[in-house]
Amino acid sequence: MRIKTPYLLFLGEGDQAKTSSGVAYWRPEICAGQLRLPGCSVDLGLADISIEEAASKGVKTLLIGVAPHGGKMPAHWVEVIRQALLAGLDIAAGLHTRIASIPEVRQLADSLGRQVFDVRHPDREFAVGTGELRSGKRLLTVGTDCEVGKMFTALALQREMRQRGMQADFRATGQTGIFIAGTGVSVDAVVSDFVSGAAEFLSPAATDEHWDLVEGQGCLLHPAYAAVTLGLVHGSQPQAMVLCHVAGRESLIGFPRYRIPSFTRCVALYEEAASLTSPGARCIGMSINTSRLDADAATRYLAEAEQETGLPCVDAVRTGVGRLVDILQ
Amino acid sequence: MRIKTPYLLFLGEGDQAKTSSGVAYWRPEICAGQLRLPGCSVDLGLADISIEEAASKGVKTLLIGVAPHGGKMPAHWVEVIRQALLAGLDIAAGLHTRIASIPEVRQLADSLGRQVFDVRHPDREFAVGTGELRSGKRLLTVGTDCEVGKMFTALALQREMRQRGMQADFRATGQTGIFIAGTGVSVDAVVSDFVSGAAEFLSPAATDEHWDLVEGQGCLLHPAYAAVTLGLVHGSQPQAMVLCHVAGRESLIGFPRYRIPSFTRCVALYEEAASLTSPGARCIGMSINTSRLDADAATRYLAEAEQETGLPCVDAVRTGVGRLVDILQ
Numbered sequence: 128m129r130i131k132t133p134y135l136l137f138l139g140e141g142d143q144a145k146t147s148s149g150v151a152y153w154r155p156e157i158c159a160g161q162l163r164l165p166g167c168s169v170d171l172g173l174a175d176i177s178i179e180e181a182a183s184k185g186v187k188t189l190l191i192g193v194a195p196h197g198g199k200m201p202a203h204w205v206e207v208i209r210q211a212l213l214a215g216l217d218i219a220a221g222l223h224t225r226i227a228s229i230p231e232v233r234q235l236a237d238s239l240g241r242q243v244f245d246v247r248h249p250d251r252e253f254a255v256g257t258g259e260l261r262s263g264k265r266l267l268t269v270g271t272d273c274e275v276g277k278m279f280t281a282l283a284l285q286r287e288m289r290q291r292g293m294q295a296d297f298r299a300t301g302q303t304g305i306f307i308a309g310t311g312v313s314v315d316a317v318v319s320d321f322v323s324g325a326a327e328f329l330s331p332a333a334t335d336e337h338w339d340l341v342e343g344q345g346c347l348l349h350p351a352y353a354a355v356t357l358g359l360v361h362g363s364q365p366q367a368m369v370l371c372h373v374a375g376r377e378s379l380i381g382f383p384r385y386r387i388p389s390f391t392r393c394v395a396l397y398e399e400a401a402s403l404t405s406p407g408a409r410c411i412g413m414s415i416n417t418s419r420l421d422a423d424a425a426t427r428y429l430a431e432a433e434q435e436t437g438l439p440c441v442d443a444v445r446t447g448v449g450r451l452v453d454i455l456q
Numbered sequence: 457m458r459i460k461t462p463y464l465l466f467l468g469e470g471d472q473a474k475t476s477s478g479v480a481y482w483r484p485e486i487c488a489g490q491l492r493l494p495g496c497s498v499d500l501g502l503a504d505i506s507i508e509e510a511a512s513k514g515v516k517t518l519l520i521g522v523a524p525h526g527g528k529m530p531a532h533w534v535e536v537i538r539q540a541l542l543a544g545l546d547i548a549a550g551l552h553t554r555i556a557s558i559p560e561v562r563q564l565a566d567s568l569g570r571q572v573f574d575v576r577h578p579d580r581e582f583a584v585g586t587g588e589l590r591s592g593k594r595l596l597t598v599g600t601d602c603e604v605g606k607m608f609t610a611l612a613l614q615r616e617m618r619q620r621g622m623q624a625d626f627r628a629t630g631q632t633g634i635f636i637a638g639t640g641v642s643v644d645a646v647v648s649d650f651v652s653g654a655a656e657f658l659s660p661a662a663t664d665e666h667w668d669l670v671e672g673q674g675c676l677l678h679p680a681y682a683a684v685t686l687g688l689v690h691g692s693q694p695q696a697m698v699l700c701h702v703a704g705r706e707s708l709i710g711f712p713r714y715r716i717p718s719f720t721r722c723v724a725l726y727e728e729a730a731s732l733t734s735p736g737a738r739c740i741g742m743s744i745n746t747s748r749l750d751a752d753a754a755t756r757y758l759a760e761a762e763q764e765t766g767l768p769c770v771d772a773v774r775t776g777v778g779r780l781v782d783i784l785q
Binding site: 255256257258259260314315316317318319320322323324348350351352353354355357358361382384385403404 | 584585586587588643644645646647648649651652653677679680681682683684686687690711713714732733
């Protein structure tokens with residue numbers, strides 16, 4: 128899978144655009160414009176352009192990061208997709224519904240030679256994990272919960288490391304990350320027998336100086352998603368991990384019975400799990416989203432986390448991730 | 457899914473019949489006969505009967521538990537399947553290839569109103585796990601590795617518990633277990649996001665006196681399969697676990713770099729993992745296959761395991777599982 132850029136970001140009638148805004152934030156240079164339908168209440172600050180304008184500007188792919196209301200693909204969205212295909216664009220979608228399974232989309236794309244990427248659905252089969260030690264360095268972002276900045280942190284690390292001249296590649300495991308990287312594996316959609324094998328595929332052997340920065344998923348202490356997380360931890364074979372957290376989060380989103388344990392406990396748990404395939408794997412620090420706190424409270428929060436864990440604790444936005452990269456260097 | 461019995465066991469040209477022999481061992485009363493093709497070198501000790509004889513004896517399902525050589529379904533196997541469908545039988549297969557995806561099988565089955573079960577492939581979608589505490593009691597067999605008797609132990613427990621008048625249902629998670637129970641979920645074929653949800657579905661809320669005996673899969677310390685295991689541990693929400701092992705096994709089958717740690721360490725690891733969704737979950741004992749040892753060595757091995765773990769350690773064949781059931785009572 129290699130999604131061609133630049134993108135036209137389709138926002139539909141959406142009132143949120145988490146995926147698309149992530150792409151626009153991290154890769155503004157590949158976002159040529161946005162396409163909004165009547166009723167759309169979000170604005171990514173990009174030029175509003177039509178499919179025809181996009182095609183004339185060299186846009187290669189219509190990116191569908193928003194889900195339709197009610198989940199079902201409305202006919203007028205299918206028409207937008209048809210127009211994009213006719214104008215010469217590929218389609219990349221991050222929906223639970225497979226765009227490529229809509230017969231008229233499939234047929235038109237085939238007849239025109241366009242590609243349709245359903246990034247939530249693996250486009251290949253994977254082998255089972257081998258657990259064999261491989262060369263190269265890997266860092267996996269892990270979390271106290273879902274939605275704690277694991278993708279953001281991995282991308283911030285990539286940016287900082289590349290600025291310092293280090294060899295660093297972000298490895299995407301979720302839909303937004305895949306749009307940003309143009310490739311990747313949606314690991315939570317992989318059959319469970321092959322999750323660690325998919326993670327091995329995603330971060331293959333490399334030179335000793337090279338870092339793969341693997342986007343983590345879920346949480347080892349999550350009653351629904353820990354299986355995904357453990358397979359990703361084992362397959363990624365990380366030498367280094369960064370524990371991500373949102374300041375103030377005390378229980379898992381949507382699972383109020385599940386309290387988040389201490390940072391020290393989380394660090395120990397991830398290090399123990401990772402050590403199976405990567406002996407000596409260490410959490411090298413924390414990345415904490417303190418955006419809900421004022422500057423003073425954020426500083427205190429990070430200091431307390433450092434006190435507790437004995438590790439550098441950064442906010443990827445407020446402080447940057449430089450202190451984490453210092454350790455990797 | 458509810459596979460109708462009795463079965464005709466199709467052995468093809470096989471030289472092993474692990475799946476079918478498991479079914480014949482645990483459920484001889486539902487195995488009406490075996491169907492062997494020229495070149496077949498196994499014999500389950502059942503009557504060799506033709507499809508027509510099977511149909512006349514009331515057989516409901518042709519069970520295909522052996523894989524063809526080379527993995528590809530040969531034309532003469534398809535012909536056997538066709539004959540079985542025409543004679544009034546359903547088909548149940550445990551192959552990686554989906555029988556139901558063979559067009560002529562699909563069409564004939566549809567036209568005749570027969571069912572085709574591909575038990576390695578889930579026949580429904582699952583929700584994500586909830587982690588909500590549910591009523592009823594559940595025991596999960598867990599392992600130091602794959603192929604250590606997790607299914608055998610769960611079935612032995614069911615037999616012993618039912619003999620004592622306890623309410624106990626075996627819950628199958630692999631192909632052989634599904635053939636034996638007539639239903640179940642092949643959890644390693646479930647998309648990783650839904651593994652714990654599938655395990656919740658498989659062992660639903662029940663009365664306080666009722667035990668589900670859930671067949672475990674894989675091993676938490678397995679570089680390829682731990683994700684499956686963890687999802688099953690979390691979703692099964694077991695109050696009790698039995699750690700299964702094969703005497704003399706020192707490293708994971710096919711993964712010689714991965715040494716099996718001490719029993720005490722395994723017990724602690726499973727108890728910690730299970731406690732997330734089932735606070736207080738305990739390993740109540742071990743089930744050890746000592747078949748490679750002579751009687752004296754087996755007795756010593758079990759005694760040493762008891763010494764190490766402080767738990768009753770049985771061999772489900774040699775000693776029976778009565779001491780484990782004593783604890784559950």
